[in-house]
Amino acid sequence: MTTIAGIGFSAPWLLLALLALPVIWILLRAVPPAPLRAVFPAVTLLLGLDDKDSTADRTPWWLLVLRCLAVALLILAFAGPVLNPDRNAQSGTRILILTDASWASAADWDERTARIERALDRAESNGQLVKIVALSAVKPGQELPGFASAIVWRENLPNIRPAAWAPSEEQMQALADSLPDETTTLWLSDGLARTGRAALYRALSTRGPVRIVQSDKSVTAMMPARFDEGEVVLSARRSISGVEQVLGLRVIGPGPSGLQRSLASGQITFGMDDTDAETRLELPAEMRNRVERIVLDDIASAGAVALVGDGLRRREVAILGNRADREGLRLLSGKHYLNSALAPSVDLMSGAFADVLPANPDVIILDDVAKIAPGEAKDIEAWVERGGLLIRFAGPQMAATTVNVGQDDTLLPVRLRAGGRSIGGAMSWGEPRKLAPFKADTPFYGLPLPQDIQVRAQVLAQPGPDLSARTLASLADGTPLITRKYLGAGQIVLFHVTANAEWSNLPLSGLFVSMLERLSVAGRSQNADSRITNEGLWRAQALLDGFGTVMAEPPLPIVDGAKLAGTPPGPENPPGIYANEGRFYAHNVLTAQSRITPVTWPLSAQISSLVAAPLRSLKGPLLVAALVLLMLDALVSMALAGRITRIRPQPATQALVLVISLGLTIASAPADGRAQAADELALAATSQTVLAHVLTGNPDVDRVARAGLIGLSDTLFARTSIEPADPIGIDLERDELALFPMLYWPVTPDQTLPSATAYARLNTYLRSGGLILFDTRDAGRNALGAGSTNGAKLQALALPLEIPPLEPVPKDHVLTRSFYLMQSFPGRFDTPIWVEAAPPGAVQAEGMPFRNLNDNVTPVVIGGNDWAAAWAVDESGRWLLPVGRGAAGERQREFALRFGVNLIMHVLTGNYKSDQVHVPALLDRLGQ
């Protein structure tokens, strides 16, 4: 591909045709515009006239330019221009493709893989040998694979995956040491500065040309989460500032069902010039304890995941003492020491057993509690067996008690001897005892042992076969100081000393806090990293892969604490969650101190962007441009030749105008049409009173409903001052309901339930004073539903509606007298109908035959009398359907109509007729 001015051409020789442009210019100039033939009867007047200017009417120069431009564009288009051609040819016989394969390159790993594939393609076509090295996977001292053909490597490519760590200096050194003599290098860098990188670059550049490919994008990483003043502090860091950036983040942990889910989410905002950003989340303690990791959205990289071990976990610890706190002795209370030791890292609670146990704390600490009521003991035992940690401190009470001495107490790890012992006191010979070094299999192993700790008094354990196994710490003379017993899933720990400084100065030492931490009473404090170094071996529970996915598949490494905390993650100590003795340590890709800075390459380095601007063929746009120019030329030529004139518009232009206007019309028509229909409906419904019925989709029912409402409208017109217009059928899904005072809703078994939005509008309608007359049309069989299909359908239809409690129309309901006095409400059938129930407290008004009832229109009237059928008239005003037999039937129809009149009156005038209850009061006032 030939490249000219940054644009590649697939057929560059075609560009020679550009040389012909001047010729085209001259030709175009020589040829006058094509003549127009015009019919013109007055041509006789022109005969014999000569043009004054003998030369041709020249095509104007700008038109020539236009045409030449169009032709030039055509030539260029067919020469196959390509924007951003791939110019990076790779030379040499051997290509070393080097990829950092670090967490920072995981985010755009696909692009990297694609880039490697391109390099492989080219190597294949050039017949070059290739070696691909993932820096993060290099094992110092182990030989690297050799050069092979690109085909071999292509098969192997999927196996090269980013690691969750960054390549270490040793790894880079190891590679630099094993480099072949001569090689061309393609280095896909993750763009982060790192020691050893410059040395490797130097080593590579002595072997041959080095091309560096790196992403222009910033690397963004999540820092470990901190807990600060009741909030979780989440911070992120990026390598390149310069743009404002908002990243979403999710807090992930097990949900109530135990499955991993997003517990909370937040946003973290980088300012324009910031490389660090911070956000604070306030999480309930219960949720905070479940947090396992914090993930930046949309970045598939181990760096975008901050694992959370115990760091955020705050255990709930209940401290129970036996004594009521006495004024002035607070500082002597064991509770005070425990509180001071634990308060920074746990949530404390206190209270009686009965109050504390239901809260299910993680830990219960009993400070010198000797006697536990049997019922409570059983509860605590059950709680421990479920996984609780019970820690007991000895004290004078425990030493003094005689209960259970010498017996097995379930809630004590060992049997105690009666009375304690005191050493180094005034009455004893011995010196205060020091602690013996912790044994290797105890959780305290590795804790530094301050020499000034002295134990002056303790309770003694009865020797037994399992005493030594249960001993976690002992005094220099071998008497157990701390013992532990497992009970079910939980454990019981006994400190044989007091929790205050009375018997020993252990509670005053830092060791006390560390011990509580080791017993996983206290959560890890922030600077705990340094402390785990001497805490033995940690077993990985879950590991992060380079893309930030948490995996718990074996092999899960077991790592020495020193290695875990001291060194940044690497193949030996991959990032993940490590556990030791029920404590969890989050080994994160980055620590709070880690910086991520963009790498600075030597000035001589050849750097290109990972995401190369995609190859874009310019042929299409050029052809389109040429076409547009040619069309423009055609138009201009026509105008010049007088074909486009005001006097005689050409069919072509007319068609063009037609098409454009048609397009505009079509584009704007549908919206207009709907709005117009809605407007028409609103206009029809509001310019006069209109009765409405719900369209059921059953044509017969809809027809009868309409005919019925016409009949009712006619009757109203004839007898009352209500003069309704023609009724309207309502589509619940589409039409506005608020315009109609009443909806007649015949129930059919097969009508579809309205949608949620339609129900919402129906409810609004009912709330704002509308009335729906439900008609099951089945003679109210089995009063309201149950049994008949229509009734069941009515129940289904009305379920989402806000319908108040109902009752059969009472004798004093306003419906019985809103226009006609009537007590039954027949349609084609005559069964009771239901309306909104009167409030329970309604009393009969004095001197009136009816009660002082609710003050509004009933929102629904439900019945099955098939009123529409009784009201229905045909076009000529004759009754459509028979009602009853003979004169009795006609009378029933008359009453049906009267019911209709009463109903509409009720709808339109409300309870006006009930206002008669106020007549006595009004008369009373008039009299004065």
Add this chain to the structure above:
Amino acid sequence: MSQTAAHSLRAQSQVLAGKLPPVLAQAHHLAATIQLGTHGRRRAGRGDEFWQYRPAQPGDARRTIDWRRSARADQHYVQDKEWQAAQTVWFWVDAGHSMQFSSTDTGPTKAHAAQVVALALAILLVRAGERVGLIGQTQLPPAGGELQIERMALSMVQPPTAPPEYETPHLRGIPRYGRLVLLSDFLTDLPPLITEIDQANGAGLSGAMVQMLDPQEIDFPFRGRIIFESMQRSFQHETRQAGALRATYAARLAERQQALHDLARRTGWQFRTARSDASLAQELLWVSQAIERRAK
């Protein structure tokens, strides 16, 4: 007559009938805008209008004596009526191809405009008791009455057989003292036309010439390279700069109109140029007055 021939005749007549009413209706409409007076002869003769009283002379019938007038004098008087004779107006509507031209798709052709004016005038004249006739390709002897109008319309609408590109009227053989109305674009050769009119003038015929022109023929809105063609393409003229011809064209047109004016002045005729897209009522008014002017 064979079945098919009858059919085709009928079809043809229907086509004609279909076309006729619009022209006629338009003409009626146009004629309704003008009320013509009757053409009195300003001398005693047969007629309905009073002209003068004159002393009865021997030979006057006794029943012609106006007794009321005579009672006021010692003489007998006879009432003379103004002589009212029906005039004959001959119409010639150019049926050449050139008259079928219209510069717009919707606008009327020159022929149509000319026909409407002619028919409207004919309607007016017939209403005033005159007789109208048609000369040209289809001759129509002069007559009065509504039927004559329809006959005229029919004859005018009926496409003439093989019309020439530009038509020149043949005015020989027309009875003397008639009126002539010539409606044409007068784009034909002038000398034969002048000869014809001179001859007609010599035969005591007077009349009016209306030059019906399309707006394009007046404005000449052309630019660029154009080949102008007559309707039948028998004349062609190519120009490379039509815009430059406009002035010359206008001059030539004016020259021709001047020639026609001169001719009219010399012979006592009337001449006027009309635009086919303008209101025809003006033309009708002018033509009707032009005919009367001579009668005064």
